[in-house]
Amino acid sequence: MTISDRLFNRLVLSSVVVGFLALLAAGVTVFGTFQQNRQFNRDVDHTYQVQAALAAYQILVEQAEAARRGYLLKPNASYRAVFEDSRGDMPRALNTLKALTRDNPVQQGRVAQLENMARLQLSLMSQSAEMVRGGRQITAVGMFRSDNNLANMQSIRGVLEAVGAEEARLLKQRSDRQSRSTLMLFWTLTATGLLLLAVAGGSIFVIFQYTRDLTSSRRDLSRLNAHLEEAVDERTVDLRRANEEIQRFAYIVSHDLRSPLVNIMGFTSELEAASAPLETLISRVEETAPDLLTDEARDAVRSDLPEATGFIRASTQKMDRLINAILRLSREGRRVLAPEPLDMDALVTGIADSLKHRTDEIGATITVEPMPDLFSDRVAMEQILSNLIENATKYLKPGRSGEIVVRGHVDGSRAIFEVQDNGRGIDPKDHDRIFDLFRRSGVQDQPGEGIGLAHVRALAYRLGGIITCQSAVDEGATFRISLPSVMLSEGVSP
Amino acid sequence: MTQPVTIVMIEDDEGHARLIEKNIRRAGINNEIRHFLDGTSALEYLEASEHGPSINGPALVLLDLNLPDMSGTDILSRIKNDTGPLRRTPVVVLTTTDDKVEIQRCYDLGCNVYITKPVNYESFAQAIRQLGLFLSVIQVPDLDGAA
Numbered sequence: 001m002t003i004s005d006r007l008f009n010r011l012v013l014s015s016v017v018v019g020f021l022a023l024l025a026a027g028v029t030v031f032g033t034f035q036q037n038r039q040f041n042r043d044v045d046h047t048y049q050v051q052a053a054l055a056a057y058q059i060l061v062e063q064a065e066a067a068r069r070g071y072l073l074k075p076n077a078s079y080r081a082v083f084e085d086s087r088g089d090m091p092r093a094l095n096t097l098k099a100l101t102r103d104n105p106v107q108q109g110r111v112a113q114l115e116n117m118a119r120l121q122l123s124l125m126s127q128s129a130e131m132v133r134g135g136r137q138i139t140a141v142g143m144f145r146s147d148n149n150l151a152n153m154q155s156i157r158g159v160l161e162a163v164g165a166e167e168a169r170l171l172k173q174r175s176d177r178q179s180r181s182t183l184m185l186f187w188t189l190t191a192t193g194l195l196l197l198a199v200a201g202g203s204i205f206v207i208f209q210y211t212r213d214l215t216s217s218r219r220d221l222s223r224l225n226a227h228l229e230e231a232v233d234e235r236t237v238d239l240r241r242a243n244e245e246i247q248r249f250a251y252i253v254s255h256d257l258r259s260p261l262v263n264i265m266g267f268t269s270e271l272e273a274a275s276a277p278l279e280t281l282i283s284r285v286e287e288t289a290p291d292l293l294t295d296e297a298r299d300a301v302r303s304d305l306p307e308a309t310g311f312i313r314a315s316t317q318k319m320d321r322l323i324n325a326i327l328r329l330s331r332e333g334r335r336v337l338a339p340e341p342l343d344m345d346a347l348v349t350g351i352a353d354s355l356k357h358r359t360d361e362i363g364a365t366i367t368v369e370p371m372p373d374l375f376s377d378r379v380a381m382e383q384i385l386s387n388l389i390e391n392a393t394k395y396l397k398p399g400r401s402g403e404i405v406v407r408g409h410v411d412g413s414r415a416i417f418e419v420q421d422n423g424r425g426i427d428p429k430d431h432d433r434i435f436d437l438f439r440r441s442g443v444q445d446q447p448g449e450g451i452g453l454a455h456v457r458a459l460a461y462r463l464g465g466i467i468t469c470q471s472a473v474d475e476g477a478t479f480r481i482s483l484p485s486v487m488l489s490e491g492v493s494p
Numbered sequence: 495m496t497q498p499v500t501i502v503m504i505e506d507d508e509g510h511a512r513l514i515e516k517n518i519r520r521a522g523i524n525n526e527i528r529h530f531l532d533g534t535s536a537l538e539y540l541e542a543s544e545h546g547p548s549i550n551g552p553a554l555v556l557l558d559l560n561l562p563d564m565s566g567t568d569i570l571s572r573i574k575n576d577t578g579p580l581r582r583t584p585v586v587v588l589t590t591t592d593d594k595v596e597i598q599r600c601y602d603l604g605c606n607v608y609i610t611k612p613v614n615y616e617s618f619a620q621a622i623r624q625l626g627l628f629l630s631v632i633q634v635p636d637l638d639g640a641a
Contacts, residue, residue, distance in 0.1 A: 251593075255560065258590040262611045262618065263509035269615040270516070317614075331593070 019199035026192035033185045040178040047171040057093040124149045250330035325451040337377040339487040344371035364402025371408040376487040380459045387452045392421035422476040501527045503556040504536040517622035533564040559589040574604035
């Protein structure tokens with residue numbers, strides 16, 4: 001991922017986060033506005049209630065006044081009943097009004113004023129009603145005309161009007177506030193909606209973008225995978241071909257190298273055979289005519305020739321052994337491995353028994369500890385372990401009775417085998433070298449060409465294993481081979 | 495009737511040829527030895543020459559497997575698949591190859607004896623001398639009867 005990609009992603013992520021935060025703020029604002037709006041609604045509603053209560057009270061007052069006047073003109077029981085009803089209802093209606101206007105001191109004052117005037121009016125009414133009932137109708141009418149109830153009534157109407165006007169004003173104010181708040185709520189909602197749309201759009205865009213990127217990445221990946229498999233197959237075929245080439249090369253070279261060796265050895269023997277009559281001749285000349293014989297001629301025949309042929313022979317024999325070793329390795333490399341279940345206890349015990357003669361001779365012991373089972377190639381395993389155990393018997397420390405231990409254990413899917421001795425050990429700097437062909441370590445007092453361990457390592461590799469050495473001079477050596485418990489057939493293993 | 499056996503040696507290495515010849519002679523075999531350095535001329539002689547075993551037998555073939563122009567096994571199969579008297583010619587394969595598969599293949603193709611050329615000269619001389627003994631007891635097929 002490039003830096004600009006990372007920057008872009010961070011930018012996208014932060015804008016989405018900012019978008020969601022804004023959305024949250026918008027939500028809170030909407031909630032607040034909504035609450036406020038509800039309050040305004042309640043206020044407006046309250047004003048309507050006050051107006052309704054006011055109207056109800058006014059009706060009662062007017063009704064009582066009308067009923068009294070009717071009763072004065074015509075003392076009828078039904079007028080009186082209406083009057084009494086209205087009078088009885090008035091205090092409750094006033095109380096309602098009082099309770100509703102408790103929040104407003106100005107209105108409260110007006111209501112108190114109203115109460116006083118209403119009480120006066122009521123007492124005047126009751127007085128005149130009593131007079132009518134007592135038959136003094138004329139007096140009552142006269143009093144009605146003279147007392148100040150008309151003026152009082154006018155005042156009541158005035159106060160009621162003032163209360164009504166005040167409530168109307170409040171209503172207007174509250175309605176305005178309400179509509180403003182509604183408008184604000186509308187705009188806030190609109191803004192929130194737009195914001196929501198933007199955030200949703202942004203999110204969808206980002207998700208879409210990511211999904212598209214992801215799909216294309218996945219497509220790339222699968223294409224790469226397919227290519228990778230092809231590449232691995234190709235490389236495996238190449239490797240196998242190269243390996244076969246090397247095997248064939250080693251095989252051919254070994255044969256073609258042996259051919260001239262046959263000549264060198266053959267004609268060296270011919271030379272030796274030819275020097276025999278020469279030697280006889282020298283002896284005869286020495287006896288019969290010593291003055292004919294020069295020192296050079298005698299030395300040439302008696303020492304130079306045998307020495308030269310001796311060196312040629314020794315070198316040729318060594319070369320033959322080396323070529324044979326290469327041949328054997330190349331042949332081993334071409335052998336088809338046949339994995340089978342192996343009883344490793346029996347296999348190692350068999351190797352130890354085959355070396356019994358030698359170990360008895362040098363006074364060494366081979367201890368075979370319980371071995372894990374293995375599914376691998378029998379010949380290869382036999383060669384690996386017999387080489388290692390034989391080496392252990394070969395490189396013991398003089399004067400120390402040899403103790404060789406062969407042990408094994410399972411480590412996950414691998415089996416580990418160890419061949420440990422208490423012999424002369426191997427210098428750590430030689431630990432890699434000893435596995436190379438024709439390389440040896442330490443005092444060269446044992447026969448051998450430096451082939452065994454090279455062979456062992458080649459075999460271990462073929463079985464899918466590795467071999468390591470752990471040792472120090474004079475402290476014995478432990479060769480550890482780790483290989484799969486179940487060997488894969490060769491076509492499968494890389 | 496008896497006719498001397500001609501030894502046909504097909505060997506590209508002159509040194510080897512010389513050593514083989516020397517040892518054959520040392521074993522007391524005095525038959526004629528015809529030496530060929532390549533497969534083509536050897537086959538020419540074996541199949542078509544008027545002195546060759548096809549027309550004027552009998553012979554014994556000493557065959558090296560590594561030849562410059564063709565594989566020794568090709569010559570071996572040519573000899574053994576011949577329809578004429580050539581197929582009864584004994585063939586001794588003499589080569590540096592001691593590969594088991596190769597040896598088996600030679601015997602399958604009809605080779606009579608397989609001798610590995612050892613680098614150890616004593617073994618080599620021994621093998622050739624034994625070959626000489628083999629040559630001295632060889633039964634020459636009756637050409638007239640075979641024809």
